[in-house]
Amino acid sequence: MKKFTKTLIKNSLRRIFLYRACLNRLKMMGMEKVFSYTLAMEAGVSPDQVRKDFSEFNIKGNKRGGYNIDELLEKMENIFYKNREHNIVLVGMGNLGLALSKYSRFLQRNMNIVATFDIDPFKQKARTEIPVYGMDRLKEIIQRFKVKVAIIAVPEISAQQVCDDLVKAGVKGIVNFAPVLLKTPPNVIVNNVNLCDELESVIYYVHHQLKIEGLKNIELLYGDMK
Amino acid sequence: MKKFTKTLIKNSLRRIFLYRACLNRLKMMGMEKVFSYTLAMEAGVSPDQVRKDFSEFNIKGNKRGGYNIDELLEKMENIFYKNREHNIVLVGMGNLGLALSKYSRFLQRNMNIVATFDIDPFKQKARTEIPVYGMDRLKEIIQRFKVKVAIIAVPEISAQQVCDDLVKAGVKGIVNFAPVLLKTPPNVIVNNVNLCDELESVIYYVHHQLKIEGLKNIELLYGDMK
DNA sequence: TACTTAATGTGAAAAAATTCACAAAAACAC
DNA sequence: GTGTTTTTGTGAATTTTTTCACATTAAGTA
Ligand SMILES: NC(=O)c1ccc[n+]([C@@H]2O[C@H](COP(=O)([O-])OP(=O)(O)OC[C@H]3O[C@@H](n4cnc5c(N)ncnc54)[C@H](O)[C@@H]3O)[C@@H](O)[C@H]2O)c1
Ligand SMILES: NC(=O)c1ccc[n+]([C@@H]2O[C@H](COP(=O)([O-])OP(=O)(O)OC[C@H]3O[C@@H](n4cnc5c(N)ncnc54)[C@H](O)[C@@H]3O)[C@@H](O)[C@H]2O)c1
Numbered sequence: 001m002k003k004f005t006k007t008l009i010k011n012s013l014r015r016i017f018l019y020r021a022c023l024n025r026l027k028m029m030g031m032e033k034v035f036s037y038t039l040a041m042e043a044g045v046s047p048d049q050v051r052k053d054f055s056e057f058n059i060k061g062n063k064r065g066g067y068n069i070d071e072l073l074e075k076m077e078n079i080f081y082k083n084r085e086h087n088i089v090l091v092g093m094g095n096l097g098l099a100l101s102k103y104s105r106f107l108q109r110n111m112n113i114v115a116t117f118d119i120d121p122f123k124q125k126a127r128t129e130i131p132v133y134g135m136d137r138l139k140e141i142i143q144r145f146k147v148k149v150a151i152i153a154v155p156e157i158s159a160q161q162v163c164d165d166l167v168k169a170g171v172k173g174i175v176n177f178a179p180v181l182l183k184t185p186p187n188v189i190v191n192n193v194n195l196c197d198e199l200e201s202v203i204y205y206v207h208h209q210l211k212i213e214g215l216k217n218i219e220l221l222y223g224d225m226k
Numbered sequence: 227m228k229k230f231t232k233t234l235i236k237n238s239l240r241r242i243f244l245y246r247a248c249l250n251r252l253k254m255m256g257m258e259k260v261f262s263y264t265l266a267m268e269a270g271v272s273p274d275q276v277r278k279d280f281s282e283f284n285i286k287g288n289k290r291g292g293y294n295i296d297e298l299l300e301k302m303e304n305i306f307y308k309n310r311e312h313n314i315v316l317v318g319m320g321n322l323g324l325a326l327s328k329y330s331r332f333l334q335r336n337m338n339i340v341a342t343f344d345i346d347p348f349k350q351k352a353r354t355e356i357p358v359y360g361m362d363r364l365k366e367i368i369q370r371f372k373v374k375v376a377i378i379a380v381p382e383i384s385a386q387q388v389c390d391d392l393v394k395a396g397v398k399g400i401v402n403f404a405p406v407l408l409k410t411p412p413n414v415i416v417n418n419v420n421l422c423d424e425l426e427s428v429i430y431y432v433h434h435q436l437k438i439e440g441l442k443n444i445e446l447l448y449g450d451m452k
Numbered sequence: 453t454a455c456t457t458a459a460t461g462t463g464a465a466a467a468a469a470t471t472c473a474c475a476a477a478a479a480c481a482c
Numbered sequence: 483g484t485g486t487t488t489t490t491g492t493g494a495a496t497t498t499t500t501t502c503a504c505a506t507t508a509a510g511t512a
Contacts, residue, residue: 011499013430017423021405035459044407048501055461063507064459080426081433088425095325102321105405105422111429148432149425173432175425179247179331181270189431191424196331197243198417199314199375199401200306203337204239205415206374206399207307237469261489273489274471281491289477290489 035066087145092154093118114145139169149173238279261292313371318380319344340371365395375399
């Protein structure tokens, strides 16, 4: 039986995002070029991995000269279709939605939240500059702005309904913050962000690490018994 | 050269979180047991994968009888050390920090934000019930509550400094929302959550999908030319 | 110009993750 | 109780990802 999944995000693409973040930082620090070694150090991967990833996306550098940071960044922007503007909508203007709507980095990266929606659009209107609409205008506005990607920040219980409405209105990609797995047609991409899981996975590793450290201490006490 | 990374989160563990979310939902829908097939459908993976993952974490079911949902959930809680309470701190009470501090699901899952910190602790004090302290009390409170895990929601520019302070105070795991890669000693786990990247990766896939669909249409127009 | 050095880029090898395939166990049927 | 069916659990096979290794290229040097 084949996999059912459709939300898989390739490791190499994930790392391209990572490299870009590193490059931006290195650039800010005044650097103009990098070697795979430098970037690898910065990103926490191996230099081979960096070169292999670049190879996959057909990014070329200069033999012995490394990579020009600006050129790299530009190539990456192309990968992300960054030249174009992307219109986004956000559904659910509660605590999280409000924070996201104020997040300026989205715009810095050409992702423009053109409208937000809430079942109760009057609640947050005063606290934000982005328009807040009722759900009845979802389809109209998504189509007007040719929106293809949406953020869901409504309670768990409403998420699937909102998702269905978005898909009906023509949305093809969703970042979902509600802790449910959304059901969508196969041509609609969903990226679930589950902050509880992120926190819990850290707790998991911390406890394991502590356990391992504890065991090491025991070993130190009793010596190597192998 | 070996990898430098230390923030890798194993796929199988990620999926255990996924399975738990699915199981909770299935339970809510009134189900009491599942087969690997059912859970796989729900989680969007293959049944083999489910069984293999369970095998890795030494979770056993009943031949021909599938798995009892409650037992599964309990075993998973053990994996996550869920029986214990986990004290967490949150640094940075801006837009995102405020939303996170109000997120009730953390507590539902035994993760208790015992205190929050901000360079300007008076700003948000009125808007939240969790105490907001100045950075001068970080070490004291972390040690008093035996906090091992922290959330960073401060601006990019301050994140490394805050991270260093947390590590000095004894924190062993960090969920970082600032879009920078933090440098930590090897025994400190960092999980970076980059919401821009999550959004951009969806945009990437949507555009590729659209491109592929476009190509398919061209193929349909011209027939199979192989 | 020729020689040395330092980096990339990519097939090949190794490792890791996933899928296959089937023996073993349990439930059910008669 | 015997036979059939269904599902688990896990080694083996396969696929994917990562790492290795080195030929290739460019820069520096004398
Ligand atoms: N607050 C956080 O920090 C946080 C963190 C991670 C995940 N989440 C998740 O994000 C979602 C929102 O969390 P929140 O804390 O902002 O909750 P919230 O209750 O503050 O906000 C939810 C908003 O959605 C609106 N809403 C409800 N039903 C709707 C519908 N059918 N259509 C349109 N809008 C609707 C509500 O009016 C409200 O404004 C939840 O699923 C939550 O689990 C929140
Ligand atoms: N707002 C969002 O939705 C969002 C989304 C993704 C990521 N982020 C990231 O999360 C971080 C916070 O975002 P925000 O929108 O909440 O920003 P914000 O400016 O609203 O909040 C930052 C808070 O950190 C505090 N702070 C600044 N320096 C500090 C220091 N040295 N020690 C302690 N506290 C300090 C400030 O007083 C402020 O309250 C940023 O790094 C941002 O990139 C935010």
